[in-house]
Amino acid sequence: MTDIPAILEDIAAAMAQETERGRVADYIPELSKVDPSRFGIAVATGDGRVVSAGDAALPFSIQSVSKVFTLSLALGRLGDACWARVGREPSGDPFNSIVQLEADDGIPRNPLINAGAIVVSDILLAERTPEEAVSAILGFVRQAAEDDGIDFDGAVATSESDTGYRNRALAHFMRAAGNLHHDPEETLAVYFRQCAIAMSCEQLAKAGRMFAFAGHTGPGSAELITPARARRVNSLMMTCGHYDGSGEFAFEVGLPGKSGVGGGILAIAPGKASIAVWSPGLNAVGNSRLGTMALELLARKTGWSVFGGM
Ligand code: GLN
Numbered sequence: 434m435t436d437i438p439a440i441l442e443d444i445a446a447a448m449a450q451e452t453e454r455g456r457v458a459d460y461i462p463e464l465s466k467v468d469p470s471r472f473g474i475a476v477a478t479g480d481g482r483v484v485s486a487g488d489a490a491l492p493f494s495i496q497s498v499s500k501v502f503t504l505s506l507a508l509g510r511l512g513d514a515c516w517a518r519v520g521r522e523p524s525g526d527p528f529n530s531i532v533q534l535e536a537d538d539g540i541p542r543n544p545l546i547n548a549g550a551i552v553v554s555d556i557l558l559a560e561r562t563p564e565e566a567v568s569a570i571l572g573f574v575r576q577a578a579e580d581d582g583i584d585f586d587g588a589v590a591t592s593e594s595d596t597g598y599r600n601r602a603l604a605h606f607m608r609a610a611g612n613l614h615h616d617p618e619e620t621l622a623v624y625f626r627q628c629a630i631a632m633s634c635e636q637l638a639k640a641g642r643m644f645a646f647a648g649h650t651g652p653g654s655a656e657l658i659t660p661a662r663a664r665r666v667n668s669l670m671m672t673c674g675h676y677d678g679s680g681e682f683a684f685e686v687g688l689p690g691k692s693g694v695g696g697g698i699l700a701i702a703p704g705k706a707s708i709a710v711w712s713p714g715l716n717a718v719g720n721s722r723l724g725t726m727a728l729e730l731l732a733r734k735t736g737w738s739v740f741g742g743m
Contacts, residue, residue: 437476437484437706440734444727445486448472448712455714455722458694463592464494464713467696472712474727475634477642478705479651489634493711494589496693497528498637499627500550501644501666501674502574505658507544507556508665515556518612519549521669528676528694528719529599531606539610543673545691548603554623555613563622570627577650577657578640583632590629597625634697634709641699641707644670644689667701671739678718678725686728687738692720700728702737 449472459465471493475485507515524542526533534541534548541549557566567585575583593600604617604624613620632640642650644667647660658666670689675682682690688708690700696713698721708731712723736743 494695637709
């Protein structure tokens, strides 16, 4: 039997020794205020347990990790018709890249880069106001985490909107190409607030259980998304969840995962656990430096890599 509590304590102790912690994102001014010495990790298993170590109860800005929850909702609303508006291939480019969009006629490569996630937000906005769409996203995340206290951070959302020129460029280009169905400002009002959702590692690990347990929060519990949808979101996390660091993450960790510039990563060990880590310092491609290292250690110590081996 794998001793998860001891493994997590070991990992947190090892991470506390790390002096090279990466760079905290500062292109969203509000995010630059976060203490780079933070580190948290939580593991939610199918028996309803959540084991954690470090700063796992402190909320952080989940940023792009939100994209897996909005994608799940959009697939529930539109089904396979989503794939006419967004692709399923890794981009090999940074998360906010503009260059591919024009070559691809305004169809983003995948739903986990910014352009693709903005299309997904646009799908969730259909027949709703931005406030209603944001409420639907929050309701889904709260239900998955079994925690009604989860909300978005208004200061982060405002900070992102005030400086979101690249995301506006992406949204306006896609509107011109016919791939946004709403005023870009309305779509971005959803996107910026979903990215500003604040959650702790413990809350995020619980919210991710649907991907680990075929759509359920645990074996025998109610179905939140269909098993097919959970499988598809996992496959996209594996191929596209870390932008142009996705190949390296699959190589070193071997789990479907989604990162955010707030320093959080959600990783899924199918059938076994949902894992959330947080450390605000990022590596060169915008993924949490210590979060990635911690997941490498966890995958090695548990043998959870989907590719087998230790
Ligand atoms: N909200 C961020 C942005 O749009 C999300 C990016 C990320 O987490 N990688 O720039």
